[in-house]
Amino acid sequence: MSFTASLSGINAANADLNVTSNNIANSNTVGFKTSRAEFSDLFSTTSYGLSRNAIGSGVKVSNVAQQFSQGNIDPTGRVLDFAIDGEGFFTVNKNGETMYTRAGNFQPDNRGFVITPDGARLQVYPPNASGSFDVGRTIDLQLATTDSPPQQTGRVDLMVTLPGAATQPVVQPFDPADGNSYNASSGGVTVYDSLGVSHVQTSYFVKTANANEWEVYNFVDGTQVGAPTTVQFDSNGALVAPANGVIAMDPYTPGTGAGVLELSLDITGSTQYGNSFALRSVNQDGFASGKLTTIDVSEGGVVFARYSNGDDVALGQIVLTNFVNPQGLQSTGNNMWMATYASGSPRSGAPDSSDFGRIKSGALEASTVDLTEQLVNMITAQRNFQANAQMISTQDQATQTIINIR
Structure with a gap:
């Protein structure tokens, strides 16, 4: 029993080191959220249930919890770098599958679609004829590549x-x-x-x-x-x-x-x-045809194409999504998460409305990893590992002593 308990302690300390190592490795990953290893104790049960004087059987990793705190917003000056100042996730679509991310390092592909580094397309609400946006559906954001048509003076x-x-x-x-x-x-x-x-x-x-x-x-x-x-x-x-x-x-x-x-x-x-x-x-009120000069994004997530003739065309409004329990999201790598039963149903809306954050254009949200904290965690996990290993060594000596009794 004592060997098993100490072995579980070694496994737990090793898991803690793995989580800390992963955090440190992602200290410069855009939009990365720190994880924390959480543990719970183990008790052996008998057919009569737990004894009031039962001794524990060790420890297990009960959860690796992601900490969805706000990261620092670092200016980059790049037009298609977006940061969320507040709650919510960017909504992206890859091969028909909806995923969510806090990493706003987007870029255009060869067809003008705004994508993540691994090819997921950013989702927006499309503009409608009334000058607002159709919040009942989402589309892939595609940058305008044609000239702005002229408008006759009236x-x-x-x-x-x-x-x-x-x-x-x-x-x-x-x-x-x-x-x-x-x-x-x-x-x-x-x-x-x-x-x-x-x-x-x-x-x-x-x-x-x-x-x-x-x-x-x-x-x-x-x-x-x-x-x-x-x-x-x-x-x-x-x-x-x-x-x-x-x-x-x-x-x-x-x-x-x-x-x-x-x-x-x-x-x-x-x-x-x-x-x-x-x-x-x-x-x-008229203007000539114009060339695309820049893309601009408001804090409300409205993406504008601005032309040399002074015309501004709204291409869409960025869709943000939030969850009742973000810690229940399933990490899929590439700074992406997927909804699960534990996270609750996704709830989408426009930036800077309700409890959704604002969009900061030309900036990125930094990793939430605190290197000082992680190095302290590493030392603590290392001590725990050494202590459990020493416990096994001590138990081995006690067992050897018993075996040597004549």
Whole structure:
């Protein structure tokens, strides 16, 4: 019995050393979680059950428990390095099998799918037409590899201050080539047709003989689009006509083969004050085609493709998964875990919501191994091993003494 108990102690100490060795070996493994060997005592039973004065039969390894504490978040500057600051696991799919990881060192494959080093694809909620995400299903995250398509301009926003002391131009009729036939101009705004080709839209402001009244002439690439529009202000300089501040231009057909360009000019907020003209704000809602410049990820896990034309396209929202009992997860190697009955059913959601952590882009979660603690554990396990080995040696001497009795 004593030999068996001491042997179990040696086995337990050896298991403790193995766990400590594995922890130390993974001290630099991204997303690694420290394990701890847990033990329980053994008692031999008889047909009459346990005796109140029974002596234990040794020890056994009852569990190797993973410690899912938060690791340090180390910045890397790499776009596809993600760290979870808080609870949850990245959800990945490999050959149809769903697995979970805390290691965010992802990379693109030859088709643009974002994968782990061993090829598991990162799962995201797909974007929908409303601008949000379809949380009812997940897809593989695939980076955009094509150009961003152009967007035709439909609206030009122009906010100006026209001089209240202006008088009607002495040169008439209006001629855009003659600066004496108008009082001010917008200076030209770049707009885009359906092919992403740029054009220049210019508005000219001409004071009429009537008080607080102006005419606005609109041109695209030097061609007048529509008749002049009358603009009126009240005695305090506020815009009163057109009532909604919007001037509709006639359709313009570009010579590029693009579709008809239908523009409206919004001068809401324009005023009539002072002695000089001021262009206070100008904007338009179109853009040319763009090249992919970078991938960006928000703390809420939304993955954006950003283009050279200023367009941002949401590719998906990273899916995080959590469990009632993370220690019940089955480690499968390669920084992966699988759900088990002991872990409970997986519960998925978006980052930075409910009890899920935030996503830190350009950073990785470091291993939770504390080398100092592990080296102390190693010394303790080594002493336990030596003590049990010495116990066997002592028992051997006692047994030899008994055998030698004559």
